[in-house]
Amino acid sequence: MRVGEGVEWAAHVCVLLHWLEGEGSTPVPGARLAGAFGLPAAYLGKQLQALTKAGITISVPGKNGGFKLARPADTITMMDVVAAIEGPGDAFRCTEIRRHGINQSRPAREFAQPCDIAVIMRQAEVAWRRSLAATTIADIGAGVSDRVIQRTVRHFAPD
Amino acid sequence: MRVGEGVEWAAHVCVLLHWLEGEGSTPVPGARLAGAFGLPAAYLGKQLQALTKAGITISVPGKNGGFKLARPADTITMMDVVAAIEGPGDAFRCTEIRRHGINQSRPAREFAQPCDIAVIMRQAEVAWRRSLAATTIADIGAGVSDRVIQRTVRHFAPD
DNA sequence: GCTTTCTTACTCGGATACCTACTGTCCGAGTGGAATAGG
DNA sequence: CCTATTCCACTCGGACAGTAGGTATCCGAGTAAGAAAGC
DSSP: OOOOHHHHHHHHHHHHHHHHOOTTOOOBOHHHHHHHHTOOHHHHHHHHHHHHHTTSEEEEOSTTOEEEESSOGGGOBHHHHHHHHHOSSOSSOOOOGGGSGGGTTSOGGGGOSOOHHHHHHHHHHHHHHHHHHTOBHHHHGGGSOHHHHHHHHHHTSOO | OOOOHHHHHHHHHHHHHHHHOOTTOOOBOHHHHHHHHTOOHHHHHHHHHHHHHTTSEEEEOSTTOEEEESSOGGGOBHHHHHHHHHOSSOSSOOOOGGGSGGGTTSOGGGGOSOOHHHHHHHHHHHHHHHHHHTOBHHHHGGGSOHHHHHHHHHHTSOO
């Protein structure tokens, strides 16, 4: 089991976009975001596409275009970001192997209630999701000192 | 994010081995276990190897050999099984991208405390692990009727 | 000086290769039991 | 009849391909700003 690298990238990007947003703020180009973290711009673009499709960011085309958060940072949870990048499917997928082999000729109604193992795996996944949903993008930067944030923002100030 | 199919197989196998164990019970060959669930025997063998390395099962070589649980089923948690198959590594791995890009020339001591995003991802993973560790192999079969278990055991009775 | 048009540079978006890791398979080493030959 | 030996069938174990999904890259469509020309 492994979560893709894109999740880390997307989360950092969302936090950065949150720091940069304000009155009359302009969208931030994907290449600029990539430069901020030393990431390959082309591939980060793919993740930004996913965030946009999920309604987390908005993409603005054309000159002076770029990306910005689609809604307030305190309404975007880490779960939203993870789901946007990793996809909606569950991590564990029951293939109902209990029905194969020696039980393949059994009537389907004997398997009416879900497989216990699948239930347990699902419960664990729900716990994981709940934990991620408890934190928003706005929460994440809370522990970072204002000076560090200001220094970061200054890097993106118009020349 | 996705958990390998082997986890489902390993869990079912452990439950089955639990049902089959008893006074003077003989080890169950891997091919027999595979047949019970209609799985490819060769590949299931790979998972059984992992379970054995993790100390969950014991492998007995030679004629009348096979696999059996290494310890009481109520001391084997689902977390143990998942860790044995998926490996010990964390699902989320922080690559510290905050240090790259515009911050690459900053002194290391500015990043002394861990990245907030990594902390959140880790917390979620701990919740997942806790949930899995709360259920043992012995618990899983509890909801299954004795008749179904007896029927399954009979399939493995000596000819 | 103002408006309209055109050019241009910059942006995202999807289509296209690459590569790791999971999935699947095979054959050899080792072991225990059973048959057999000898005492 | 009992015992030691040999053989053999059965088991696991690690080494070897195949494939799906994540990683990385590129080039084209679209847009808005700005320059330039006309009124």
